Amino acid sequence: MSRHFRTHTTSRLTFPSSSGGLAITRLPFSSTSSKLLLQQLSSTSPAAAATAVTITTSSPARNLQRARASAAEQGMEEHGKAAVGWAARDDSGVLSPYNFSRRAQKDDDVTIKVLYCGICHTDLHVVKNDWGNAMYPVVPGHEIVGVVTGVGAGVTKFKAGDTVGVGFFVGSCRTCDSCGKGYENYCPTMVITSNGKDYGGAATQGGFSDAIVVNEHYVLRVPAGLPLDGAAPLLCAGVTVYSPMVIHGLNAPGKHVGVVGLGGLGHVAVKFAKAFGMRVTVISTSPGKRREALEHLGADEFLVSRDAGQMAAAAGTMDGILNTVSAWHPVAPLFALMKPMAQMVFVGAPTRPLELPAYAIVPGGKGITGNCVGGIRDCQAMLDFAGEHGITAEVEVIKMDYVNTAMERLEKNDVRYRFVIDVAGSSLGGSGDDKI
């Protein structure tokens, strides 16, 4: 299994505290999900994710990036299916039409015409090179829904005309412990859908494009009847909350779950939890979200985390908490809401370390566990569950030419709750501007 770790840009990362110990790295990511960088690190070398890997950002490398971007664009990759997408060429993050080619369809590949693609915070970080690992030109997008237009001779699960989805990754080793347990999302050589490296060394380009070619193992079936625009964000936001709910037993009727944060992930978590038959309390710092949580999303209770009285009344009542907030916030008071031995699932990515007092976890045997997207099994189960219960994300559908405005609005969290690009309904521009 060959290793693909070309040092384009490197960024010296130092541990935030005076540990004096290992120079574990601290990346300058500005907000929300850090998974892309961290996945990159862990997908290239198991050690890289955690040890003294030196990644240095220096201006010469940045020029190299720009040179490489334009060469690829003019020279077109040598083979494969002509494709058009919207890509960022540099850390301004501005996206514009970009002609490239998808690899030639192999025996176990599925070719998909992209219909819709959600915009995740990770996309925003990557196009702006917040994590120092953008390999321009970058076509973002890993919340993809589309229709199969062709399958390789060896494909058994899909046929032309099927409605399918593609999520955060399009490859994994399928031999490691994590892959063996169905958690390809933790495979050390996972290939991410956008701004990744496939096993041939080529950059992977995401769903802000007309078509994509993906190995059948990483293609998901989208249940009939599910609105496709609202289904797209489930491929990342949906599985990121669904998978840990299953892992930690927060999927049983009668249990009580707290959902912290009512954004792209939180609102979907509320929907899943209600569909599991659970009692759902939304925990937020903003009282203004009460009505949305209770009346629109169907939560049972709304708890303002700054209200000591409300917090005291809810102490020890929750079987678990899904914490989806990426801004730094005190987590200790939240542990008090949980029953003994309960887990707080953490899917946010604040840049500043959380404060975890021992008294918050030791006396009650409580814990906090991170989660990053989900494996293929959980992703398909999540889509099937969404299909059964008619669950989709609350989305604002846009055309591709609005994407740069959307990115600006996303940076200010000005969306309820996810932007989804109507790719097939957009004029993508590029040299041959024919709609697919």
Added chain:
Amino acid sequence: MSRHFRTHTTSRLTFPSSSGGLAITRLPFSSTSSKLLLQQLSSTSPAAAATAVTITTSSPARNLQRARASAAEQGMEEHGKAAVGWAARDDSGVLSPYNFSRRAQKDDDVTIKVLYCGICHTDLHVVKNDWGNAMYPVVPGHEIVGVVTGVGAGVTKFKAGDTVGVGFFVGSCRTCDSCGKGYENYCPTMVITSNGKDYGGAATQGGFSDAIVVNEHYVLRVPAGLPLDGAAPLLCAGVTVYSPMVIHGLNAPGKHVGVVGLGGLGHVAVKFAKAFGMRVTVISTSPGKRREALEHLGADEFLVSRDAGQMAAAAGTMDGILNTVSAWHPVAPLFALMKPMAQMVFVGAPTRPLELPAYAIVPGGKGITGNCVGGIRDCQAMLDFAGEHGITAEVEVIKMDYVNTAMERLEKNDVRYRFVIDVAGSSLGGSGDDKI
């Protein structure tokens, strides 16, 4: 179920950070295990453990304590079996002979002559009133091994002459969710063995005494052939590591566990892990402990946590970590040693909050979970396992008259690894100074 929460001393506790949120409390405990206080809080009112409970330490109350202590001593409690122990009368923590009485043996009680009693860091905190909740006079001790001298008419599990143990608690509600799952250690109304309140409102006194009367449900059978002095610390230190090893699957041959800290808890954890057939790596800041870990305790590897090279080489190799260190230390580098989805069990009690960067737990789906002693089922299973494998703690056996020196040495961690009082072999003093 009546509530027993008499405010003897109260201590205002403020959350360590400018959370602006809930005035969760931060107790001035100086080191090591905070479980006693936190248990006290959680055992008296579920809300107390986590919410704006005001506990204020003020000099009038302290005088009240002293007055109460001497009255009880002279006036002897009204009924029950005369007993002699060593108690602390005030926050100097100095112990001296103390005559008191054990409750009259009820139908479901077992009367035990105490043979040995381990000294746990919690005892040290309580006698010095580090956590502001000492109810003087306090007879410490919750790592008790002894012989049954009498049983109530309803007792079926034990008979006179049996060798038994008593651990951290001697009562629980047996109706709550935690009790129902065999985790009485997380029961909100758990009655702790020393410095607690039983359901009748009487103070509980620990194992630094000649005899103790305990409900049979909370009495453990000590396997034949196990040296009793070395077995005593298992009743607390042993179950505190054994229980989470079982809960988190760190008890299977071939798995790799890291043990952080080689003290009272850590050294027992190494022994259990080897007996489970696991690969054991001791992680320490002190290279000087290498030989002890590898040659004496049988660990497979020794890893100096300040050595970046060693840490990088071990990245992603561990199925879990048992972190027994109570001094503050950076935990982020330790997560990198674990495989995806692994848990760090935390049983220490640093007073300063741990620093938990999101990148340490989110990308690999890793977590950190606290643990406080264990339930009765796990404690008995642990003793049986220790009996099968001949596992005891490494102890320094002392007589009762050395206990104050031992407490001073314990404060400086000057013991390898646990002091155990030979209670039956000690002259306990007190009014009727006859050995039992």
